[in-house]
Amino acid sequence: MALTRQLTFSQKLHRRVGVTLALFLCLLAMTGIALNHSDEIGLDENYVPGWIARLYLGSTEVLGIQSSNHFFYSLGGNLLVDRTTISRCTRLQDWASLDDQEVALCDGELILLSPGFELIERVDGALGLPSNITEIHSTGPEFLVLADSQWLSLDLVSLKLSRVAFDGHVSETDWRPVPMDYLLGESVTWQQFILDVHSGVVIGLPGKLFTDLVAILLVLMVMSGLWMWHKTR
Amino acid sequence: MAQNLWLKEPHQQAAKKLLGHSYRSLRLRYWIAGDRTAWVLDEIGKEEPITIGVVIANNKIQDVKILSYRESRGGEVRHPFFTSQFNGLFLRSNDRLSERINGISGATLSVRAVSNVSRFALFLHKQIVSP
Numbered sequence: 001m002a003l004t005r006q007l008t009f010s011q012k013l014h015r016r017v018g019v020t021l022a023l024f025l026c027l028l029a030m031t032g033i034a035l036n037h038s039d040e041i042g043l044d045e046n047y048v049p050g051w052i053a054r055l056y057l058g059s060t061e062v063l064g065i066q067s068s069n070h071f072f073y074s075l076g077g078n079l080l081v082d083r084t085t086i087s088r089c090t091r092l093q094d095w096a097s098l099d100d101q102e103v104a105l106c107d108g109e110l111i112l113l114s115p116g117f118e119l120i121e122r123v124d125g126a127l128g129l130p131s132n133i134t135e136i137h138s139t140g141p142e143f144l145v146l147a148d149s150q151w152l153s154l155d156l157v158s159l160k161l162s163r164v165a166f167d168g169h170v171s172e173t174d175w176r177p178v179p180m181d182y183l184l185g186e187s188v189t190w191q192q193f194i195l196d197v198h199s200g201v202v203i204g205l206p207g208k209l210f211t212d213l214v215a216i217l218l219v220l221m222v223m224s225g226l227w228m229w230h231k232t233r
Numbered sequence: 234m235a236q237n238l239w240l241k242e243p244h245q246q247a248a249k250k251l252l253g254h255s256y257r258s259l260r261l262r263y264w265i266a267g268d269r270t271a272w273v274l275d276e277i278g279k280e281e282p283i284t285i286g287v288v289i290a291n292n293k294i295q296d297v298k299i300l301s302y303r304e305s306r307g308g309e310v311r312h313p314f315f316t317s318q319f320n321g322l323f324l325r326s327n328d329r330l331s332e333r334i335n336g337i338s339g340a341t342l343s344v345r346a347v348s349n350v351s352r353f354a355l356f357l358h359k360q361i362v363s364p
Contacts, residue, residue, distance in 0.1 A: 044280075087257075088282065114259065121260045126273050126284045126300040127235065159235055159262075 007231060014224050017217055024214050031198040035191070043191035050184035052193060055202070057183055064178040065095045070117075072104060073178045075187050079106055081117045083185030094173055096138040101156070103143065105136045110145075112156060127159055139166070235262045238357065251328060251352045252276060261357070268362050269295070272354040278304045278343040285347055287319075287354035292362075294319045294351055307340030310347050319347075324355040 038044055047053070064073025070081055072095050079089035089106035096103045101120060104111040108131055109124040125131045135146035144151050144166055151166040193202070200207030238261045240248070248256040257275065264271040269290040275282040281303035288296040297319040299311040309315060315337060322330045330352060336344045 112260075119258045121258045121262070122275065124284070124301070126286070127262055157237060 003231065007228060010224055010228050014221065014228065017221060021214060021217055021221065025218075028198060028214075031194050034194050035198060038191050043194060044189050046190050047186045048188045048190055048193045053184045053188045054180075056188050057180070062178045062183055063175040065092070065173055066176050067095060067097055071176075071178050071182055072102075073182075074106065075178075075183065076189075076192070078186075079104055079111060080182075080186065081113075083182050084117065085186045086113065086117060087111050087119050087122065093134065094136045096136045096143065098138050098143060098156075099140075103136060103138075103156070105133060105145075108133055110136070110156075123156075123159065128161075129154075129159070130161070137166075235264055237261070238263060238361070244357070244360070247356050248353060251356060252349045256353075263357070263361070265361065270358045270361055272357060273300065274350045274354060276346040276350045278302075278307060278346045280304065283310075283343060283346050283350075285350045287351055289354060289358040292355065292359060293321055293323045294355065296320065297347065297351060299347070302343075304343060307337070307343035309337045309340050310343045315344070316347070319351050322351070324352060324359070328352065328356075 034041070034043065062073055062075055064071045066072075072079070072081055072092065074080070074089040074092040077088055077090055078085045079087050079092060087106075089104065089111065092104060092106050093108075094105040096105075100115065102113040102115065102117065104113070109122055110129065110133075111122055112120040114120055123129050130145070130147040130152070133145045133147045137144045137146070137151075142153050142164070143156055144164065145154050145161075146152075151164050152161045153164045153166075154161055196202040200209075200211030238244075240256055240259055240261060245255045248254065262273050269288065271286065271288045273284065273286050275284050277283075283299060283303065284301035286296075286298040286300050287294060297316040299316065302308050302311055315335075318332075318334050319330075322332055325331055330348065334344065334348050
């Protein structure tokens, strides 16, 4: 009698928890399949619509450098000019405009761009650039980098470095908030969004904890199912 | 002194064939001494670019070195047991390396990136030394 009561209670609990979990299991399965074929369906190359990106950005203020009617900024590990992703860049440190090219200082590396913002090349330590560059500056004919508190002249064609006695005034980089319209363009890939839905991170810590709870309940479902199967044999 | 190579249409066509996509920048750096060239090329492993140095002499790879590895997994490609496999290899007429490269489990994409870059460097070497 006690066993029958226990079984009835377990079956009810098993059924109710199962029905509750079904929706989330479907979601987990579908997002899991999508992530598994991320490369084939180009999830990492396509961006979510602005209204989803807005969920991510919220009221976050992204600072960028405005020059010649363009905004230069880093977001989501990329360097962007206005709404277009140019190259990878975790942290944009400085920007300089030369006559025939634009130069960004990102993560200690120089990113050289054509006047039309095509990537010419990345110049980093592998090409002999000092690893501790903190500022860049253009004086017109010369391109200067500040490394270890010492201004060096860098020839961007030969990559030859030479010490210069530059004591001119370098104005502080003018960081301004990037307009939200720009940020919503290519900021969040479908891969990131689906991964965040899959793990629950999309709604922050509560989502993460909820996903943990779903996982624990799934384990309990397996155990209670096995227990009921064993008792009714 | 480093030389510059501006990538033109034929180079990008070759990149599409050898790397599977156009090269991501307009200009490349290389060094040349006689018939020996050294190239510094970037290629995406899984998500991050791997900076790879390739030295070529007489149309054969002399040395491959991973100059910067940014991926969180698959870093085994940095080790000589892997990179030394490329020494002496050349590009066959079918655009494949002259010998098969043994893969590393868990580093498939990085292995593919290094192999593809080696093939592209061999192509570029030929363009520079004996166009």
